[in-house]
Amino acid sequence: MYFSLLQRLSVIGCLLALVACGGPYIWRSGALLDAATTAPEVVLTNQDGQPFTLSQQTGVVTLLFFGFTNCPDVCPTTLADLAAARKKLGTDGDKIRVVLITVDPARDTPERLGRYVQTFDPTFIALSGTEAELQAVYQSYGVTAIRRDVPNSALGYTIDHNASVYVIDQSGHWRALISNGAAIDDIVADLRYLISSGGN
């Protein structure tokens, strides 16, 4: 079988390119979406009463998490892990924006949300809105948030909810999910990848 010089150089070039790229990045903390799409818009109100628009958050990696302040385990664990990841990123941590969206607007006032997220990281943002505004966001991200009465608990009710973190890159594309319970080092590695790729 005969291969021309051009063909041989092309094959060598492709192999070198693959080696140089190291192959596709393997997302460690959850799942990388097959096709990144523009993240569904989020227009809500932050803890200071100011409007927050997701599409205006370009240039940073935004991590959306849906939770509530009376959640004693899943939410604080996730927020503590994200705070630890930001810290481990050093100065690159400034390129990460963590946003908590409440699934319990009846109890989570902006003031309460603000005080809550501040216990994890002073840069964290907490969002709320009207029931209709929040439901639209839950729906667009496929978030389950079900109020469940717990008559035998002083809590009165709790909220069953998704515990994944939705990763939006610097260009506003929904790129990946971070699974509940992911190792902090895996989260850090993935965020470093996103920061270095610059949203491309």
Place this chain on the structure above:
Amino acid sequence: MRPCWVALLLLVALALAACGATGLQVQNAWVRPVLAGNTDAAYLVIRNPGGANDRLLRVECESATAVEIHTRVDRNGVMEMRPIDSWLDIPTNGEIVFGSGGMHIMLIGMKQDLVVGDTLALTLYFEQYGPMQVVAQVRVS
């Protein structure tokens, strides 16, 4: 010499009673920082190395409005919390783990802020052992 032996036996008996007949051990008790009015969770491990079977009946904390034991259930990525109403058995050589992501001691309506470095007093009530004071460290993880 006989009174000495009697005294020694009494001392041993008293020492055993002081240790608790069941020899329960509570380790690694901690809670996260929290703001007054919010809910927190306490994590710890109760071990029963060689003692008689025992039961954890309830937990009390003066800094919380209510204390309950809850567990977390993962249903296809949706997290559900459910209270556990009954006592918890701790068989001989067994243990109960209250840990992040699983069963936890829920502290509802905290009456004070907790910051890293603080401590929180809990009282665990056991069927055989009776009340046990536990000091939980406040830390991030």
